[in-house]
Amino acid sequence: xxxxxxxxxxxxxxxxxxxxxxxxxxxxxxxxxxxxxxxxxxxxxxxxxxxxxxxxxxxxxxxxxxxxxxxxxxxxxxxxxxxxxxxxxxxxxxxxxxxxxxxxxxxxxxxxxxxxxxxxxxxxxxxxxxxxxxxxxxxxxxxxxxxxxxxxxxxxxxxxxxxxxxxxxxxxxxxxxxxxxxxxxxxxxxxxxxxxxxxxxxxxxxxxxxxxxxxxxxxxxxxxxxxxxxxxxxxxxxxxxxxxxxxxxxxxxxxxxxxxxxxxxxxxxxxxxxxxxxxxxxxxxxxxxxxxxxxxxxxxxxxxxxxxxxxxxxxxxxxxxxxxxxxxxxxxxxxxxxxxxxxxxxxxxxxxxxxxxxxxxxxxxxxxxxxxxxxxxxxxxxxxxxxxxxxxxxxxxxxxxx
Amino acid sequence: xxxxxxxxxxxxxxxxxxxxxxxxxxxxxxxxxxxxxxxxxxxxxxxxxxxxxxxxxxxxxxxxxxxxxxxxxxxxxxxxxxxxxxxxxxxxxxxxxxxxxxxxxxxxxxxxxxxxxxxxxxxxxxxxxxxxxxxxxxxxxxxxxxxxxxxxxxxxxxxxxxxxxxxxxxxxxxxxxxxxxxxxxxxxxxxxxxxxxxxxxxxxxxxxxxxxxxxxxxxxxxxxxxxxxxx
Ligand SMILES: Nc1ncnc2c1ncn2[C@@H]1O[C@H](COP(=O)(O)OP(=O)(O)O)[C@@H](O)[C@H]1O
Ligand SMILES: [Mg+2]
Numbered sequence: 299x300x301x302x303x304x305x306x307x308x309x310x311x312x313x314x315x316x317x318x319x320x321x322x323x324x325x326x327x328x329x330x331x332x333x334x335x336x337x338x339x340x341x342x343x344x345x346x347x348x349x350x351x352x353x354x355x356x357x358x359x360x361x362x363x364x365x366x367x368x369x370x371x372x373x374x375x376x377x378x379x380x381x382x383x384x385x386x387x388x389x390x391x392x393x394x395x396x397x398x399x400x401x402x403x404x405x406x407x408x409x410x411x412x413x414x415x416x417x418x419x420x421x422x423x424x425x426x427x428x429x430x431x432x433x434x435x436x437x438x439x440x441x442x443x444x445x446x447x448x449x450x451x452x453x454x455x456x457x458x459x460x461x462x463x464x465x466x467x468x469x470x471x472x473x474x475x476x477x478x479x480x481x482x483x484x485x486x487x488x489x490x491x492x493x494x495x496x497x498x499x500x501x502x503x504x505x506x507x508x509x510x511x512x513x514x515x516x517x518x519x520x521x522x523x524x525x526x527x528x529x530x531x532x533x534x535x536x537x538x539x540x541x542x543x544x545x546x547x548x549x550x551x552x553x554x555x556x557x558x559x560x561x562x563x564x565x566x567x568x569x570x571x572x573x574x575x576x577x578x579x580x581x582x583x584x585x586x587x588x589x590x591x592x593x594x595x596x597x598x599x600x601x602x603x604x605x606x607x608x609x610x611x612x613x614x615x616x617x618x619x620x621x622x623x624x625x626x627x628x629x630x631x632x633x634x635x636x637x638x639x640x641x642x643x644x645x646x647x648x649x650x651x652x653x654x655x656x657x658x659x660x661x662x663x664x665x666x667x668x669x670x671x672x673x674x675x676x677x678x679x680x681x682x683x684x685x686x687x688x689x690x691x692x693x694x695x696x697x698x699x700x
Numbered sequence: 701x702x703x704x705x706x707x708x709x710x711x712x713x714x715x716x717x718x719x720x721x722x723x724x725x726x727x728x729x730x731x732x733x734x735x736x737x738x739x740x741x742x743x744x745x746x747x748x749x750x751x752x753x754x755x756x757x758x759x760x761x762x763x764x765x766x767x768x769x770x771x772x773x774x775x776x777x778x779x780x781x782x783x784x785x786x787x788x789x790x791x792x793x794x795x796x797x798x799x800x801x802x803x804x805x806x807x808x809x810x811x812x813x814x815x816x817x818x819x820x821x822x823x824x825x826x827x828x829x830x831x832x833x834x835x836x837x838x839x840x841x842x843x844x845x846x847x848x849x850x851x852x853x854x855x856x857x858x859x860x861x862x863x864x865x866x867x868x869x870x871x872x873x874x875x876x877x878x879x880x881x882x883x884x885x886x887x888x889x890x891x892x893x894x895x896x897x898x899x900x901x902x903x904x905x906x907x908x909x910x911x912x913x914x915x916x917x918x919x920x921x922x923x924x925x926x927x928x929x930x931x
Contacts, residue, residue: 303799303801303802303835303836304801304802304805304815304818304819305801305819305822305823305835305836309815311815312814312815313805313808313809313811313813313814313815313818314809314810316815317805317806317809320798320802324798325797593793594795597793597795598806599754599778600752600781600787600789601782601787601806601854602781602783602785602810602858603778603782603809603810604778604779604810605774605775606775607809607810692774694754694755694756695754696754696755698754698793699745699748699749699752699787699789699790699866700745
């Protein structure tokens with residue numbers, strides 16, 4: 299209710315902007331439906347893009363810590379355990395460093411449905427993985443090695459607690475023996491993207507639980523500091539044995555990206571469909587269904603407004619709706635993803651992993667992504683409103699008299 | 701001021717064509733008050749629309765101040781309407797959610813005036829139309845007579861030389877109709893050219909100089925009568 303009007307209270311601005319705000323606030327009921335649908339679409343769209351860019355960022359960060367090369371033994375096209383002696387000729391190659399034999403594998407529980415990643419670590423040696431390195435630095439090695447102990451990821455810890463093993467677990471080795479191992483420590487949340495379902499054991503213990511021979515390793519990791527040498531070194535290593543395969547960090551990165559791009563792509567297509575539908579509805583509404591719009595425009599024209607004046611008013615009205623929906627939608631999405639941790643949506647993105655993953659989504663604001671959201675949404679929206687308005691405006695406004 | 705020669709208007713719907721205005725010839729002088737008098741369906745609204753540049757004639761000539769407005773591009777017709785024509789619609793056509801004064805300012809928005817000048821003009825129009833006391837009331841909550849006066853204020857605000865009224869008393873009781881005619885007299889005394897389309901017999905005996913133009917079936921009936929005198 300306007301108890302005071304512009305007649306006694308001066309408004310500092312042009313009459314046009316005065317009228318624009320009037321139209322907007324006094325007719326907010328007319329706009330509320332459009333704003334709500336816009337908000338929902340923009341919120342979901344930005345949430346998905348926030349999640350995927352955050353995950354991509356985390357993958358990049360994680361991969362940065364991975365070794366450059368992994369050398370595997372191949373049998374029948376599948377990876378099998380490699381002989382530990384393969385490590386010796388690798389040490390001779392010029393231009394590589396940090397050569398480490400790695401021991402890891404999956405350990406299946408009860409019904410053989412749930413599995414954890416067992417990682418064997420030589421605590422005296424350099425670590426192939428930078429995350430492992432920092433975990434080791436924070437562990438009191440003396441007491442850890444004094445008995446059969448393990449470090450477990452958060453997901454493992456939760457799983458074991460649910461199955462009534464809060465302090466230890468007895469592994470069933472492939473030979474049929476039970477091996478009781480104590481939980482020494484739970485790994486920090488920050489390492490969840492790679493360590494959520496991980497169990498870290500001393501090398502010998504890991505080999506025993508995984509049923510590997512003493513002189514076997516899972517694979518061999520190494521770094522090649524000079525990027526230009528990568529192809530060259532890969533060729534050299536491959537030439538050592540005919541059943542040897544070299545996997546580079548690029549290959550792993552590509553595999554990850556394919557997975558998340560696929561999920562993100564499915565969402566994007568859904569959003570495009572949603573936006574197109576929405577725009578068609580808008581177009582309909584302004585083109586035909588909304589006869590009051592027709593009357594409104596006709597009246598303004600009868601009162602001396604030109605087509606340009608009408609378009610200007612509708613353009614600014616639409617821009618305000620677009621900008622408000624965009625800002626509110628994006629801010630809500632940011633809050634939902636990075637403060638609340640994207641409940642529900644995260645499950646869809648990280649689904650397939652067999653354990654509850656409390657991965658922390660690192661806030662990443664990609665302005666390229668934001669501006670493409672804006673364009674994908676704003677351009678068709680503005681067109682869907684202005685084209686019918688323009689069509690109505692150019693016809694003679696004789697309806698105004700009726 | 702307004703000069704109409706052999707003007708025709710057809711409406712086509714499908715194969716049939718309605719001949720709504722037939723060979724209209726009409727001359728309205730500056731400061732004159734002309735009453736287009738005829739029953740519903742005789743073509744009065746259509747004729748007013750064409751004079752306002754809201755509709756275009758199918759054939760014939762329409763000159764306003766010597767200019768053929770039907771042939772102008774939109775920007776010029778709009779400028780012409782904004783400067784010269786004030787319209788009082790049959791159904792008032794107010795924006796119900798806006799206040800009286802906000803409705804009255806609408807014709808001035810595309811103008812170059814600043815907010816202070818707009819406020820001054822709106823105030824003056826509201827005074828002339830005798831509705832200043834309801835300036836802040838939403839139009840939707842005004843009575844019929846009050847709405848009519850807001851519509852008058854809006855038609856006056858851009859200081860047009862021509863005022864077109866379509867059935868101005870159709871939605872008013874007798875009391876308010878008489879009040880309207882009083883305001884019309886003021887406008888006439890201000891020198892405005894006034895054209896009223898109506899079927900209301902109240903306009904047959906106005907207390908000020910006016911000319912009655914009877915319309916029937918889309919034609920102007922030959923015999924025109926001059927009524928009243930300038931007091
Ligand atoms: N857009 C239109 N299409 C077809 N016929 C119309 C249209 N507008 C008006 N008419 C017809 O023209 C005639 C005159 O209408 P109008 O000018 O509104 O008369 P009045 O204002 O005198 O009642 C009526 O018969 C009406 O049905
Ligand atoms: Mg009529």
